Amino acid sequence: MTEVQRTYSLGVSRPELAVADLPTPEEVFGVRRIRAKELVMFAIGPSLIALGVSIGSGEWLLGPQAVGQFGFVGIGWVITVSAVLQTFYNVECARYIVATGETDTVGWGRVPPGKLFWVPVSLFIVVFAFIAGGWAASAGQGLYALVNGHVADAAEMQQTRWYAIGLLVVVFIIAATANRVSRALELSNWVMVGAILGILIVVDLIVVPGNIWWEGIRGLVTPAAPPAGISATQLGALAGFTAMASGLNWYLMSHYRDKGYGMGHRAGYIAGMRGSQSELLTVGVTFPDDERNAGLWRRWYRLLLLDMWGVFFVGAMLGMLLPTVLMAQAVALSGEQPTTANVPTFVATALEPEYGPGMFYLMLLIGVLVLFSTQLGIFEALVRVVTDGAPAVSPRLRALIEHDPRRFYYPFMIALLIVISIIIHLAVPVALVQFSANMSNLGALIYPFLLMYLNSKLPRVARPRPWHYVVLVLNFLFFGFFFVNFVADFVGDPLITF
Template identity: 30%
Template sequence: MARTATQELGNESVRMGLGPPMDLAELPAPPPFNLRNFVKMLGVGAILVSVSIGSGEWLLGPAAVIQYGPQLLWIVTIATILQTVFNLETQRYTLYTGEPVMVGLMRLPPGRWLWGPLWILLTVVSIGPGWALASATALAAMALGRMPEQADKAWVIALGIVAMVLVMAVVSFGQRVERTLARVSTVAIVFIFASLLIFDLWLVPFEWWGKIAAGFFNFGFLPAAKGGQGVDWILLGGFAAYAATGGIFNMATSNWMRDRGWGMGSQVGYIPSLIGGRRIEVSETGKVFRLTEENLRRFWEWMRYARWEQWTLYFIGCMLGMYFSVLLAAGLIAPGTKVGGWAVAARQAEAVAQHLGTFGWYWVLLIGFWVLWGTQLNATDAAVRHLTDLLWNLGPAFRRLARQDIRLIYYVILAVVTLWMAYLFVVGTPLGLVLLVSNAAGLVFVIGGLMVLWLNSTLLPRELRPNWVNQLLLLLLAVFYGFFVYKAIAAALAG
């Protein structure tokens, strides 16, 4: 039977679940909570919003709403609430232990030799080059002066490979990878949101503002088959999963929190950049704090920062990102239009160009490139750091091979992932690849929601466990996404 962290082995170590004991260390105090300090500590939420606005807001949200109507947007409301709670529960574990939550799941029975391969597999199937390839369609459209078609596939693939090489370059420079991602994401978010707001105010009829807003509260609506065509449940399943962030990318919030040094993350090390970073000693396991009155007060102050970041920057950012993106597409593209193929990232630009000409065409394509390439950047890092942390903690053999330098594991995996995605460029289409990994994200929410609930409700000390509301919401997360996973699998099997 798994033992909780309150059952100490000795004065300096704690047994937690089936993994190796954790050393006791000091929990640092967060800065006093005020607006100035809160703004200075933002970062993880910016990365998550940057991931969310790529596939859900720019691709799948407009595609689903144009095809079936804004009444579908209630799915975004439910998904964003549930994903925000899921993010906070992954962060709860990391604030106490310093371990990324996916590593923590290895402590659940029967142990890492079952859960390790499972989560490696789920991570691999959840990452793809669809965002880079979609961003390449935006670049190709800028070069061609029109939307790319199947005949332009080679040109788009070449630009997609360039986009992936640029991803590798960005995560290779700086002091630590997480800090570089936060800075790039912040710049991208400001540009994207400002541009979308300008276009929406400039071009979208006022009546659409209310229609789109009402859709977020039209709870329970689901489209019905009509005209001899069934409902595209694969599109809707992907839309639900990426309505906010999506599966393993939500779980990476705990990895980025560890690297940012929140809570006990400051005691275990981080993944430094290849160029500009220095070798960092990363702990082989997490570290926990004594359950003193002062440490408990500090823990809940850290959680206060996490909650404010998630419910302000992340929740509001995801909702506004979806609203502004869908508003632009639905207000300018004819209802019922099926968006897909090689033109998926350029459809909005085509619609804007009808009103603003060449200027609008290039501006919206530039937005699309930043949205989609930024998603590929952060999504690639999320998958690679999941695999890195899993291998680093699975056993000493991997640490010896890397000569105790976690950067070697990270960048070798990054190179392998990049080669794998270059192959996928050739065999897939942008929207097809995004739909594949987005539906895999729905499965991650089903499994991950139940396992995070199990982890935090049984292995954390009683003083730190989630309340019954959060436990219920994690169950609802699994049920909500279980429905869409079932419908998508049934649709796939039906051909």
């Protein structure tokens, strides 16, 4: 008698999910027991890729610029609220991936009216938000100054763009030479994020006086009206890129699949060009609703919470506090304020007269690491979401690439590299970053509700608790307000002025 394959119906327009037992964490990570050492070596990882993006455009550019111009109080609470809401949102985005092995990019196709609407719309929104390339252009500015020993003037800006393009090529090389792309990004971010936070802690303890430390910490926890002169659009950009990318954070969560969290272990991963590509499922797998799998789900969920709250949230808060207090001291020493044109190199220039050329080069190096870690995560993720989404809705494309995602991933990465290389010539880097940040807030008007739909239909033990839905609505209200204000400001007058 032939055994009937079990399936699980979830949403509309996509095939039913296969059903299989959850793997154990020990099985996935190839260890006998998950202890502290194994957590660090094997389980922690996707949060580091997200943190590499997090400690970037918001923390090194937008946050320090806002604090340098307006101070901490009235701005810091926006940072804290944004980080809390985004970390919670990240967990909810990852919940779906861990429970089904499908990335959110593909999962949106299960929400009415279905895949032919939500997948193309989602790909368009996330690519449109980040293709401006402000993160790449800012990294190019920092690298130019590091190599040449001085900040580029107006006549040298074209050269900084060539440096930015060179760094995009470096991202391609990292992905192409990896066995598993996600693992290469993890290891790169272990080095870069560790160096960034470690050096900033030491420098800040040496350079920043106690009163500025106190003002920075107080600002993060003090509810207060925004300072006079700051625009809601600036605050929206800061909120959008504090921690990561507000409503569009889902575009980075697919690394939980590639890491093998939960049912991601059954779904596969994207291999590098020299790695062995196993089948990457275009339809996910979920688990039966029984006692054994319920216990395993709780173990995976605890690992997810540890990865996000213990690594990402703590790192994101440090990543915002350390550069902003340093910026405040740089403003005090120089008597000047950062602008959109000079913020990527402002701290290095301001500290050099007091601490010498060694500090100038050290700060430029940190700036390059900060912005390159962002560049690495965003550029790869733009390629990844399209690689996940396009074959999921196009049987013809699946046949064309012969079920090997690399046949799409690497050609598309080259094409995207060329497009971004053209776009970064159109505006100053920080203006491009502010545009991307406010576009990220658009996602908060849409995707919290799509997540509510998807996660409410998971196996019972994996479904969110009622209060989780309340927090997702808070994401919609907080970040959505800033996007609506951004649109109002763009076409006429902002909703609110300070």
